[in-house]
Amino acid sequence: MSTLALIDRLTRNAVDVLPHRELERKLELGRPLRVKLGIDVTAPYVTIGNGIPLQRMRAFQDEGHVGVLIVGDYTTRIGDPSGRSRERPMLDPAEIDRMAENFFDNARRVIDPERTEVRFNSEWLGSLGFAELLRLARTTTVAQILERDDFAKRFAGNVPISISELLYPLMQAYDSVAVEADVELGGTDQTYNLLAGRSVQQAYGLEPQVALTVPLLLSWDGTRMSSSRGNYIGLSEPAEEQFGKTMSIPDELLGQWWTLVVEQPVPDGAAMDAKLELARWIVRRSHGEEAVQAAEAHFTRVVREGGAPAEISSHPLPAGDGPVHVPAVIAAAFGLSTSEARRLLAQGGVKLDGVVVKGLDLPQAELAGKVLQAGKRRFARLVPPV
């Protein structure tokens, strides 16, 4: 394959490749390049939004290069500047291990696990002395740090910025020094950090990395998909969830999702069909073909036809022969407050075997064995007390 075609494939969907010629040059070195990506490990899932840069990593891996995933166990303690979270307590090693494992379990749905290195940044940041920190800090000026858009806005808007947050880009940059990254991947929101990596690497006498940024995937609410917003689809999330969530994206986002996620143009025809195909593709990548059929069947049955799912978990009724207090049962079965349960009840959102429930207290005989439904998606089969 010609270098041009190769670069074209490696940088598909990229917004920026900085500097462009540098990538070309590095590729001609003939050695495997080290392609770095850092993701927040504290999130329950790696999202399909994070999947976009992961797909780039995969493309590099398919050409023989090495993916380097950074577990920011050390940086996590500071909290991402944009998230504006408070400093978090140090996580214990067992917890970090669990998170890292989960992280990798998600990522492997996209990348090639055989060509991946997973590195914890506490490995080098944890032993960084104050003198070394000062050396790192000297590589950058306040003005440079404040160029970063979110800092600039917060500074202008009198929103507090802590010194530790200002250090965040430097720590991330130092990761690039430590793992000797040739390329760093990230969303366009990471452009600044990726470029900081370049200048810090240079200050440490290393060849600067190439910064490759990809667009941020928008979610169904029109904002960028983010694990902290709850508007995400997790790479290892259950197939049914992935399917349903994909179907709930607005039609307007179909083009973007096909381009960025599937890396194909939207198929011609009805939006509905293109969306179904997209949902199948997403589930297939994470869980395989069988899961696709089950997830689609579930979607058709529960969402389109308003029926009950194939499998419903059981919930025992309270003991005793007296009438059963329905709000309490709903609350217990679905993890709601009884006030929420009462509201659902009052609004006709609660059904028993498909029939809207009216009363607050019902005899056990009228409940046992029936399927309780709260809203469209919550189901539980009521069984006699144990």
Place this chain on the structure above:
RNA sequence: GCAGGGGUUCCCGAGUGGCCAAAGGGGGCGGGCUGUAAACCCGCUGGCUCAGCCUUCAGAGGUUCGAAUCCUCUCCCCUGCACCA
């Protein structure tokens, strides 16, 4: 350090002694409509043993029949001035 401005329910943001569980918007939830979605309409959105009761307006005390609203102290944020290795 000095002076001033602030901290309200998931978020933004009104409210300056009773009519405040606290306007409005966002988000979320339920119902309707529907091709999933969007749009649109209606309703709900602290908790509970729910026509009543209980706990909330940074924290702790106090004044008052009664406080998110007044006073005192504390914590945190912002602005200006001062300091400036």
